[in-house]
Every structure is written in C-alpha cells, then in structure tokens.
Amino acid sequence: MSDTADTKQMAYIAAQAADARVNLEIETEGMTLNIGPQHPATHGTLRIVVRLDGEQVISADPLMGYMHRGYEKLTEVRTYPQVTTLVNRIDWLGSFANEVPFILAAEQLMEVEAPPRAQWIRTALFEMSRIANVVLFLGDMGVQLGAVTPVFFAFRDREFILNQIEAVTGGRFHPNFDRIGGLKDDLPKGWIDETRGVLKRIRNFCDEIETLVVGNEIFQSRTRNIGVIPADIGLSYGLSGANIRSSGVDWDIRRDGGVGLVHNELDWKVWTHPDGDSFARFWVRLQEVRESCTMIEQILDGIPSGPVMAKVPRIIKVPAGEAYVETENPLGVMGYYVISKGDLTPFRVKIRSASFNNVSITPWLLKGVYVPDVISILASLYFILGDIDR
C-alpha cells in the first residue's frame, strides 16, 4: 500500500471514529449518509454528504463537478454566435433564457439594439421558457414529498408550451434562436392565437396545483417553517430569483434596471412572501408562472410590427471592452461578464449562474434539520445541475 493510500485510509478511519462519538451525553452514534450522486431526489448528479446524529443533520457538504463541462474555457475558442449553442445547455429546462443575457452583453459591446418587434418576441419566449421550467418544478415538488399526481399534470401541460416554443424556434429544448441584433425568424402564422389557448391551459394547471398541492395539509406541514432563509443571509450568499423573493426581498431585475427586454412596458407584479421557508418558495414560483402568463398575453396583444433583425455584419467581431449583463432567469439571476479584445471569439466569459449561488447556501441551511426535510429543502431551492456545474 502506497503512502497516499495509507493517509486516505487513516483519514477514513479518523472520520469513522469521529462519527461514532457524535453525542457523548446521550450516547448516540453518528453516521455519514451519502445522498447522490445518483439519487431520484437530487435532479442530476449532485452528491451531498450529510453527517447525521440520529435523524438530525450535523453537517452537509455538497460535492459537485460530476457534470462540469468547462463552458467558460470553451467560450474562449468559440465565436460569439457559437457560444449561444453552448450556453443553451446550462439550464436545460429554460434554455432560451440562457441565451438572452449573453446576446444582450454582446449587443451592449457592439452598441447594437434589436428592433422593437424582436425585443417583444424575445420577451415572450423568455417568459415561455420560464413557464416551461417552473411548471416542472411545481409538479416535481409534489413528487419529492410523496405526491405523484402533480408531476403528470406538469408534464402534460408543459408539452403545450414546448410545442409553442418549437413552432417558433424549431427546437423544443435548445432553441438557439437568439441572434446578436435580433432573432433568427419571425413568428409563424397562427401562433399568436394558438398561444392564447395554451396560456389558458397553464392557468388551469396553476389552479389545479393550488388546490392539489398548496391547499394540501400534508404538503403544508412538510414545508411550512422548514428551511427558513432570513433575507440578509440569503443576500450574502447571493441567492436570487424566487428563492430571495420568498424571503421578503422585493427585487426583480425584470422590473429593476433590466436591459434589452420589454418587461417595463407591461403591467405585472413582483410577488414576494415574508416567510422564507420551503412553502414560500413554492408559492412565489406558482404566482410567477401566473404572472408570466399575464405578461405573454399582453405581449401577444401589443406586439409591434417591423423587422426582427437589426443590421449587423455577417461576420461578428465584437469591439474590445467589458460588459456585464444579467437577467432574471427562471432559476434566478443569470449574468455573463464578457471580456472582448475585438476578436471573433470572446477573450473571457464569466458565467454567473443562479443555481451555483443558490446551492452554496445548503451547508448553512441544512445544518440541524431532519433527514426528510433535507429533501423538501433541496427541492424547494430548485436548482438544475447544469446550472451549478456549467
């Protein structure tokens, strides 16, 4: 046995010994439990090593990297239009929304602005990818807590939204439709009317979830006062999206200083919840899906006519400079810090993904909770592995 193996062995034995002496007063023995990397409750390959004292978590240590694809490195050898294909795969459930902040950052550096019609369609697709993403969460949260029905409703109704996205972009999951200076194509004929019908379905789905899940006594007792995040702590960990709004922070980039999208021309509301627990996070997301429906309906009514593509060179060279653009994506704030040196490829792109920050709070949050609540808390934080590992 080599030296390294020996030290590893020693470390393992030491950990075992430490486990066994968790609580000397009431003589309980500790235990290390591995949740993941492949576990139905982890949405991918997140592995959490929890040390337990009886049913209580003493420490939780998420281990990632099973799905790291090195996008930040790859962007350095891809042209700007090719990068959108990459970043599509970061949050794969709401992929169109991933493209938008990157395109906006490139547009900011190039000083190009998309024509109004493109901006409106962009916003509609942006919100549709939010619906496609969050609808699945609303169904999935039930499954995590033992209610299987909602997820079937979720998959059933998400299909209609995906069909609408497919009708415009040609892709169900990875549209790759956003271009620097506008959009690849205009809307197909008859799409606007069809979408109105689909939005009605989504609203019905939200009502179903409201009665099936939110009003359910078991669901409430499993989520109320579980995993409470105070606003200040959430902010210092960089939590964003519904996770921070459910802690009472009234902050939404779509309303407060967002660029490039037309949310400020629409009439809608930012929902917050004061509790900061798992229930609040679920409830805020449910309201946000409804709010997205309201937004898309207004867009369908008010969409201006005109071109969908500005005049941009066919070979895109982005002038030297630095830009940081963030948008309110389905999972939270997503931003790209793009550094250009006037080349065909970016010099460096820092991808600020929402789930990375959202999950970084788990070691703090899971300390002291009970094992079944770990699942409820992880589900309610709602992360996508591709968004953590990038």
Next chain:
Amino acid sequence: MIQLSSHEETTEEEIEIPKRDDIREDLISKLKDDLGESLVATEIIAEVDVWARVTKEAWLETAQILLTRYNMKYFNFLSAIDWLPSPFGRDMDAQVDQPEPVTPEEMTWGTTGGETRFQLLARVHDPENHLGISLKVDLEDTDLSIESWSSIYPGADWHEREVSEMFGITFLNHPNPVKLYLPGDFEGYPMRKDFALLARRIKPWPGIVDVEDMPGEESEEDEVDA
C-alpha cells in the same frame, strides 16, 4: 386565503430620480474618500456600469466598506481573469494539422487597466437601490494569494474555491480550502490561458471558427437584410 403582494412603488419611481450616472459618480467619489490611496483606478460607463480597481492590501477592507456603508448586501460573483494572450494562438479553435508558431502578443488589459497577469474580479450589488459595482485587484505572479472574502460575504466561499482550483490563486483564511469541481489529485489550473484545451489537440474539430464568405457572395451581403 393568502393575500400578499409586492410593494407598488412604480408611481413613486416615476416622480424624480437622479440620473443613473450621477448615482455612480457619487458612489465613486465617496469610495475615493473612504479608500483613499487604495483605490487605484475607476471607470464609469454612464447609465450602464461602474468599475473600481483597488490594491491587494485593501481587498478585504473594500468588501467590508461596501457592505456596511454602501448597503451592497448582495454578493453576485467572484472570479479571476488571466490576461496572458493565449500562447496557442488560434490553433485550438481552427482545424489545422500543423499548429503554426505563434508570435507572442503584448499583454493588454481591459476596463480600469492593470499591471499583472492575474486579476481578481468580483461584483456586489445593492438590492434596494439597484446599483452594482465590479471590483478588480491585481495579483503579482510571485505571490498569488489574497485575503478571503468569505468572512464578510459567506457566498464567496464556493466562488473562491472555484477560482483557486481553476487559476491557482490561494485565498488566505478560507474556511474550507479544498477543490470544488476537480478531483483532489488534479494537476494544473485549467482556466489559465497556457493550459491547453486537450480535447481540441487530440481531435480536430469540424467547425472552423473563422467564418469565410460563401463562394460568389459579394461584400455588400455582409449585412443581414432586415
């Protein structure tokens, strides 16, 4: 049953707010007072963004000041930049059999300038007044270590672990300085510019990066028609 809504502030906001770049100018002038000599360079793009570069000694203090005096409660991200021009030139992104020798380029820096190869880049945000600031700090090649922010912004913990394994920068007083993504015995720092992207070396990539004109296309078609 549950009746909750956001604060409806839209009408208040419309009355009169100072122009965004006034706010940013104000922020910078206050920062100058607070940090003094430690503030090396600043840059403002009106109504878009603001940058500040500080000295390495003042890195921790800057975070403390921004959090306590400027209400920058929101930790956005922390990362690093390697300003070395890629020593591989373009042979990683184009399909070439024989990589051509690359003439070394001069190192150039971006916004707020720089003096060293590595820079840290961080961003914090004020969630109430909707103002964010990007911060940079130079790191000497001979001493790639800096104070950790995790005592001030706990969220910096994971970001610093990522920077540490990807760029080889050491964070002092970090609570848990282990690798985040990479396996424990991984050698090298993948995000450095001189770390070859091996996948490109082993297997030629069919998508040549440089877009060439289609045959028969004139230069007037260089612009996409509306």
